[in-house]
Amino acid sequence: MAFALRRRRRGPSNFQRAADGSMTLVEHLRELRTRLFRASLAIVVGFGFGIWLASPVRRLLQQPYCELPGSAPNGRCQFTQLGPADLFLLNLKIALWVGLILAAPIWLYQLWAFIAPGLHKHERRYAYIFTALAAPLFVAGAVLAYFVIAKGLGFLVGLAGEDVTNTLEITRYISFVTNMILMFGVAFEFPLIVLMLNFVGIASARRLLGWWRVAVFLFFLFAAIVTPTPDPFGMTALALCLCALYFAAVGVAFVNDRRRGRGREIYAGLADDEASPLDLTPEPVTAGERIAPPEPVAAPKPIDRGYDDVT
Known part of the structure; x- marks a missing residue:
């Protein structure tokens, strides 16, 4: 006590x-x-x-x-x-x-x-969710980068001819590996950006799903740039993982929209350039209530009675 x-x-x-x-x-x-x-x-x-x-x-x-x-x-x-x-x-x-x-x-x-x-209470809850998802996604990207590097180094080292000795400088090699791990890990955080756009109400799940062609193209373009080798293994592995994460994030966005009741508005099914339908059904006109006459207004006082000796 x-x-x-x-x-x-x-x-x-x-x-x-x-x-x-x-x-x-x-x-x-x-x-x-x-x-x-x-x-x-x-x-x-x-x-x-x-x-x-x-x-x-x-x-x-x-x-x-x-x-x-x-x-x-x-x-x-x-x-x-x-x-x-x-x-x-x-x-x-x-x-x-x-x-x-x-x-x-x-x-x-x-x-x-x-x-x-x-932050507000709901913003703190979203931050907890995003933080709990960010670490596993980054670790998954780092693990994928490690295996892609193992495949890509074989191609890069194989480009050297018989007159070239492959002796790598230690600092440049470690920087190359860590940069690849960092880029893959950050790339795996992209689904969190998609979820953030949906949770704050900027983009609905239907709109995110409508962008899937652009998203897939950007994923393959990004994978082709950051992967160290031109072979299709590393590029395809990274792009397919990003595509799978994107569609999983869109699925979560659909669940969030259904929970919040989005898409049930009056004009939700209309495009931006489509006119809304008009209801031309005539409605019967009924007589309104009788309005009482206004009360009479009192006459104004004379001007000489509105002031005293001081004013």
Whole structure:
């Protein structure tokens, strides 16, 4: 009982005060400073674990090239280092990325806790849904990119003739692999944009379905540009995955429209350039109610009686 009373006397939390607008600007800045400090501390701790995991992650990224036939003529898969500190800086870069990924739940929560009070309740619910879907979609795109790179490197390395030795520079190779993973992961977030357009009411499900030809063409064009090889395997795999995600997002949009009752409006079935039908059925005219005569208006007072001696 005493504990409940003590909790009741503590007053509203910072989240509630920020949501109702009672928090001052200085308090907002202090909260931002606190959350940035917590997020930075989490990233620093993740960076420490990233230094420990940098070498295993780098070997994992090297695996697609090392599994190619002829990549290890002496029994060991070797890369070239042009500068004396290139490998050290590369490990630090990998450690930073690993640290950002490991600390993502903490710094994302700090960012969300600072932004969420300014959103409505339904907007927070949508943000939870989109965040829960964004991470698995990005991981799926990254996994697909890893397999596409494994197929594409065989074609790229095979272009070298007998007078060219395939010895890849380590930093450029890792940048190539990470950029491909990043592009594939971001591309898999496109269905969330489609759902966002539908949930905020900008595009209906029928309109999104009407754009399927343009969407499929753009997916194949994007896949042809970002895939490292001209072979149809990588391009088709990425384009088909994007098409499947697009149609799945359109299906969710149809469910959302049916739940909200969209498309049942009076003019929902008409095109933009089509005139609405007119109802020409005559209606009977009945006599209206009798209007009472207005009350008589009192006569105005004389002007000399409307003012006193002062005015």
